[in-house]
Amino acid sequence: MTLTDIEPFTVQRPAAGQDPSAEVPPAGHFIGGSFVPGSGADTIDVVDPATENVIAQVPAGTAADVDAAVEAALAAQKSWGATTPKERSEVLARIANIIEANRESLELLESANTGKPRAVVEDDVSSTIDTFRFMAGACRTLTSLAGGDYATGHTSVILREAVGVVGVITPWNYPLLMAAWKVAPILAAGNSVVLKPSEQTPLSTLKLAELVAGQIPDGIFNVVTGHGRTVGQRLAEHPAIALVALTGSVVSGQAVAETAARTVKRVHLELGGKAPVVVFPDADLAAAAAGVRNAGFWNAGQDCGAACRVLVHESVAEEFTRLLVQEVSTLAVGAPGAGDGVEIGPMISRPHFERVRAALAEAKAAGLHAAIGGNVLQGPGYFIEPTVFSNVPAGADIASHEIFGPVVTVETFGSTEEAITRANETPYGLSASVWTRDSALSLNVPKALDFGTVWVNSHLVLACEVPWGGFKGSGYGRDLSLYALDDFSRTKHVMINHGA
Template sequence: MRQGFTHTIAGKGEGSAASFEVINPATGEAFALCPDATREQLDRAVAAARQAFPAWRRTTQEQRREMLRAFGEAVRARTDEIAELLTREQGKPLQRAKEEIQRSLVNLAGILATKLENEVLRDDARGRVELQHHPLGVIGAITPWNVPILLAMPKIAQALYTGNTIVLKPSPYTPLTTLLLGEIAREHFPPGVVNILAGGNDFGRWMTEHLGIDKISFTGSVATGKRVMASAAGTLKRVTLELGGNDAAIVLDDVDVKAVAPKLFWASFGNSGQICQAIKRLYVHEKIYDELCAALVAIAGTVKVGEGFEEGVLIGPVQNKMQYDRVLELLADTKRQPGVRILCGGDALPRPGYFIAPTIVADIREGTRLVDEEPFGPVLPVIRFSDADDAIRRANDTRFGLAGSVWSSDEARAKTLAEQLEVGTAWINHHLGVEPDVPFGGFKESGIGREYGADGLKHYSEIRAVSRPIIPPRPAAAPGAKP
């Protein structure tokens, strides 16, 4: 049982009297103990962040950029160590864990290349008005278990780059790699600027209620996001919520099935389907429906599912027992639906851990739980349509609105349809991929606010208008007059 992990509070490592087990989803057994932070430790972390804030916000943007760059390079130097731990606690294949760390560093670099400058609203006869972006203070960040490093790094970067300090809580399912980030951060930032503590669900509520935290940046489920917003309302905290997405891809009848099938498969089953903007509903035109279904099933038959350190594994387990049980429950409900066909998979694999075979479901419609809810696992419903406008209507008929895509050999046709999707990100002939210079977030219940890009950075600051009237010139003095 691995031990020795510590929180980062005021620039120092610190344990807790209590701890909780961290489960390896490939075995279903605990492999490490994580310290369980107390409310008193949170109070001290927030106090340290508040104490560090005045000096930190006075640093220049370039100074903050250089410290964040050095932090990123230190993370890069420990990629192998972090990736090994990430595979054990999250379950993804080791190579995918390394790629997650690499992508987080690409996003860090992109954030640091983004400019957030004051804007002159007007400068005319009425006067000059300048809009300034003022840091909020202490950011409370809460990250999920599906891509813990990929989501922790940009929250740290955006908070610090805009002059804020941060208190970050990782998911209790995957806390250890994020605690390692805190360990690295101690060597690169003044004490109190970065604080990372692990704890259970109560810890998240303590954060959202805390008087000393000025904003919550949360990534997770819709249900939890609503609780975060309700809790934060008591202190009128600013919130950014990047929530779930039951994202649709619409495939028109003119695509090259062989060319698009692998792209659609991995946009659905990457990370075992545990990506918020992954394809969760695949709408396929009736003319190519059977052909595309067959192509997806063929790909699924070649993919090795297993423990992340096994040679050739491409899909790992569902990350935790609660999510595993939920996906199996949705599959059981799906099997009871009349006329629905399970083309491949459909069951748990007969081995330890939380493994479910990649599952493709055909002849299913809206009104079933698998289509209407977000499964967040290796299960893909494939839905038949005959009219593209009807497919758009059906794709939009949901409380979700994170992302979506349209696939066609006619790019102009695809663009016309994609612009009708009620989503924060609409892709054409591809799906997945958050870019650090492009704002990301959702419509409807898929979130509030944006991360990334200049718009994302603005959500980590408050706008202050500085207004200065034009001072009329003094009249010239009369000749011989005393000054």
């Protein structure tokens, strides 16, 4: 296949879109087990990014709304924190069952709110269910240092306790799933939650609240909608919140950490990424190209672990780029209701669409070559062509900064040492992948890469049993696995003097 053989990208659109209005949850904040009106009059439009239509309005929360939610969470946590792991496990399993029983309505709402294709929302909901089920079991398996006499005449016991009320701020790219990644281990550890969803994508989180109302103890799960500068700020500064957990941008993480420091509260941050994909000359190039197609463009590239920066050995760069362009040319762009074949949806919002468009324009102005794509798509909705920039020079801005769209860059390297150095140059440290058949490289290179997750011959494969989180500018703390339960609990040492 040559570039002249590639058909131009077009946006597939449904003949008639599904109406999500019947699934829209009640307007209001979810506090103490029920929906309540906001204390202010301002509202926020929730927009379908595939059509640009307003599909709902939610309250623009205030500090007073956060205070009310924290009060409810504090009251509920006292009894919730005293429950046994078995009792908490049963509640988490109940949440998983409720989600599974209502997955179609959650998928419809998530698609309408985010523009995600069917395959992506189905995976999101399935992973959400699995997260709650895993944590339902994990909370019954926690272990600590064995009790014993570590000082003469004194017996030590290590207790694992809840931290209290946890403030959570979730992003727009995986609204329901990122809520689950936080809420499940937080509840499993015996804490209560006050959650602020992204003002752009609050609907699936509010729907979850509607579904679990009356099915779980009132007050352990609270949702306050609104802007980060108001609701997020109050969560970070509230003296009764013991820990604040955020998935979002580096700028948001910095603001939360700075504010939280004033009350010396713990912070759990999962921030941005610019994942390098290091392709060695012995790699299966076809598999690597297919891997980048899937992991670079999943959720339209709006993923902090996306395989967006390829570093390929100079001896195979031309062949790899040809294979990658061929793979990317088969991606189908469209609105969620256009059919199961759609793989690439829109950018989440007009401002984000403009940011990605500006990045493409800047790359072209710098003389970079788009081997495929590189343009916006006309019509309603915030659609960008799947794009691959080839022969990108070291240090290029588009290969250094997180674009968060369907854009992959391809650079070359000449030696293993150069590949490692270049891969580590990014200020982020969330994830990376290595593609090679060489067993020594597959063991040694991941050790040298400064990223929290390194895949070998795959990319963006996740499991609830293993941790997810980054280094450097990508934040600290771990989601998923038993490590998340560690992060959302605290240890207490009790030493009993029996030698007197």
